[in-house]
Amino acid sequence: MKKLILFASLVLLAALQFGCSQKEVGKQDTAEPVKLNRDTVSILLRGTSFYVTEAWRIAGKDSVDMFKEDTLLREYANAAYLNFFISKGKGHLMFHGGHPIPNTVMPGNALTFSLNIRIYLPMQMELKWDDEKGTLWVESYGITSYLPMIVPAKKGYLDPASFLLYWSMDEAKNAVIKPSIKFIYENDDPKLGKVTYKVTLKPMYEYYRAPNQQGNANFVVF
Numbered sequence: 001m002k003k004l005i006l007f008a009s010l011v012l013l014a015a016l017q018f019g020c021s022q023k024e025v026g027k028q029d030t031a032e033p034v035k036l037n038r039d040t041v042s043i044l045l046r047g048t049s050f051y052v053t054e055a056w057r058i059a060g061k062d063s064v065d066m067f068k069e070d071t072l073l074r075e076y077a078n079a080a081y082l083n084f085f086i087s088k089g090k091g092h093l094m095f096h097g098g099h100p101i102p103n104t105v106m107p108g109n110a111l112t113f114s115l116n117i118r119i120y121l122p123m124q125m126e127l128k129w130d131d132e133k134g135t136l137w138v139e140s141y142g143i144t145s146y147l148p149m150i151v152p153a154k155k156g157y158l159d160p161a162s163f164l165l166y167w168s169m170d171e172a173k174n175a176v177i178k179p180s181i182k183f184i185y186e187n188d189d190p191k192l193g194k195v196t197y198k199v200t201l202k203p204m205y206e207y208y209r210a211p212n213q214q215g216n217a218n219f220v221v222f
Helices: 002-013 038-045 072-077 169-174
Strands: 049-059 062-065 080-087 090-101 111-116 121-130 135-140 155-158 181-189 193-208 216-221
Touching: 038 080, 049 072, 049 111, 049 216, 080 121, 111 193, 169 193
Parallel strands: none
Antiparallel strands: 049 062, 049 080, 049 193, 080 090, 090 111, 090 121, 111 216, 121 135, 135 155, 155 181, 181 193, 193 216
8 A cells, every 4th residue: 555655646746639530539730739629538538547657857958767766666656557537527536456467468568457446546636627728637635544645736737749549449559659648747846946747647458357357357558
């Protein structure tokens, strides 16, 4: 549980569209600011678990890979997985447990996991849609016994230009550019000055569940 708490805290403090005819959501080649569609984003995020693959801290010209800065963070990432409880741009961010498993069935460098699909724990993070900016904000609003290190009133936002999700596992598996989203969190550090954290999340697709199994299932990340 300590690892879950520490990692969930990192997600908050370190961070934490449109439908096309091919049912793909992603970047656009345009000089205009990218704005996402509230309902499409909500549908694609709702009920989906995400694995944190990158976390960068940027201060001035210096960029630090947080997973290399603290090697324990990879262990935390392999213990806690984020899940979006969202509808029409509103909801809450939750997390649940699991662990990596050997990949014996999926192609290439895909990562596979066994996740607890029954128990989701609160992060005290609220999801709010910003119509003007066309993106999603996540804001902490309290402290729970699960996350005693969470600091209320911290906000991060979904980078619209980073949003690339597909409607199905097969689309994600066959895509040249694999799905991911990125959250950005900015803060004033007493030592480093203005700091920006960028956290990349990849969606997890369920590919196997034993008959009548309601507690665990296997997921893949492309």
